[in-house]
Amino acid sequence: MSSIHAFTTWEPLLRLLRTHNSERLSEPGGYVAGRISQGSWSVPLRRQSPPPGQAAQIEDTQDEWDAVQRVHGALAESGVDDVSFVVEISASGRTVLHLLDPGPAVEPGIGGPHPGSIILVEDAVPEPWRRGPEPVEGLSAHPSADPGLLERTLRERLPETVGATDEEIAAAETRLGLPLPEELKALYRVTRARWEDWEDDYDKAVEVSDAMGFELFSLDDLHRADPSTRWTPWEFAAMEAVVTPPDAAVQGLVGSPGWIAFGGNGGGDRLAIDLTPGPRGHPGQIILIGHEENTGATLLARSLTDLVLNGEGEGDAEGDAVLRREPPEIAYVNIHGVGSVQAAAHPALEVLSIGVWEGEPVSLAPVVGLPRLRTLSAYPGTLADPLEITKLTGLEYLELGPEDWRVLLDADAVPRGLSAVGIEIHGERHPLPVVDLANELLALWNRPPITRTTLEGEL
Structure with a gap:
């Protein structure tokens, strides 16, 4: 035992x-x-x-x-x-x-004994995590990009560091599966940022960070910041939407194989060279991938040369991808948000959250037939008829209170196109009946149950 x-x-x-x-x-x-x-x-x-x-x-x-x-x-x-x-x-x-x-x-619950999101389809990820970058034609590197100037400047600032060899850079390119931008090669020719090169001397590491203006990853830790590097529990990830406005410099993605993460800001956020910019961006621009956001990134500089020589800019308010959208893509219907399900209905609607509501329970009829609706979260007691959910044929994530789930289960009406679900708990609820409910849902997909000893x- x-x-x-x-x-x-x-x-x-x-x-x-x-x-x-x-x-x-x-x-x-x-x-x-x-x-x-x-x-x-x-x-x-x-x-x-x-x-x-x-x-x-x-x-x-x-x-x-x-x-x-x-x-x-x-x-x-x-x-x-x-x-x-x-x-x-x-x-x-x-x-x-x-x-x-x-x-x-089953994902762990947040801070308590109740189960988190229930994954009905093995290895399923929410739609934003399946979204790749859109091709944008006619973009070119910003004029500030100057690998030669960048390398000369860094050698003046860091005359005694150990740089990467051409063979080491080539090995990194093979590991990543793409050629490194010339600016990034120039940077690593000056220092490969390995701890052993600094002889475990913290002050030398600080010297490199001060010269760069950020904490540089070693050449071995360079990685593509694709969606898999930005894991988020389903209950939050399903509430996101990828949106890139036509005037954005950065695509509003979860991640991209063209985001090459090369450093951090010391607070958990990653810096990356962006090779898949938005409509108003430049290949090779520098973005910050925030650890507190699930989608999008912030423009820091138009090039790596610009970042090292001039530091972080203030970004471009018009060019930064919007991190969180109000309707039409995401709608929060509650006492402080959108006033009705009818007002939230829009052909672009992807995520509908029905929260605390003081009026009569609502009907889902206004959103039936919307082509992109994939997430529904309904606070316990807010739905007039939970069986209306069966008319929402494109759902991949559904979050309901135990009583609404009971209605669907008893009617054998749980939508079978779902990839994951959540059980919304309001107030004090004994965990064991909730676990039993979760196991009923798992059994419909022949998924491993929550075990009780x-x-x-x-x-």
Whole structure:
């Protein structure tokens, strides 16, 4: 038996949960739930606030830390990334612990025990992640691009660095499957940015970053920033749309095989040379791929030479791809957004989100037949008739509350063209019935279920 499924592994944490949740556990049907993954945890334990003017101390949460680390060790030993739990503890100490393994077909939930998006089709990705760059004719490099000037400038700034050989550059091109732009070759001829070349001297790494104006990736870490490098959970990715306005310098893509990431800004964002620019862009322009956005990128400079010599510009407000679109591509119908489903209906509509609503439940009739509608998310209780969903034949992602899913399941009316689904949880819901619902949906596609292991013991 795996140590993650041993009651003794969980016992220290269970004792803490019992102490911190005695009232809740003593209620009829009382339970507590949480989630632990390799790098984080969310467990319902109260933490005392430190005295005013004093920071929290490690010893204040040492018991919690020790108990969770015991589970972390079992996860690592078992080769499991993530586990959710639901526990019931009687006044006598009789304990029933349910361990939930999401398996390969369910993404982890965000910060809690409920399942995340349910992947019905193996390896399916949302439509924006399948979108490649559009060809744009007649574009040319910006006049500021000057590989010779760039190399001379960097050699003056960095006279003692180790540059890449022609053979190393050729090897990088073979690995990437495309020739490197001349400016990028010029940069790496000055420094290949390998840590061993700096003899583990952090100051030398800082010197290179200061000379460049950014943190340079080593030649070995150079990569194409295609959509696979910008992974996003389905529940968020399905709500995006790829849109490139006619005056954009940067295409509003998730990623592109023509975005060559060569550095970062120190805050998690990547810098890339853009070889697939928008209608008003230039091949070889420099873009910033933000880690807080799921689509699009920001124009930083018209060339690598321009970036190194002059630093980041202010971009081009007219030329930057729009990162998030309001209708017609994406519509949020709620008390603060679009006023009705009718107002959201448009031939270009791809994503419809129906949120908190104070009026009567809404009909989906206005969006039936729209050619591009692929995502529907409906807050629990907002749909007048969930069976209208069967008329939306192009959906690939559907997010509903448990009651609406129950209507579709009981009527054998779950759309079979879906690639992924989500169960919207509002307020407090016992996780086990939600898991059962998720497994019903998975079974329709013969996908691996969420597995439940029940352990019993005495505290």
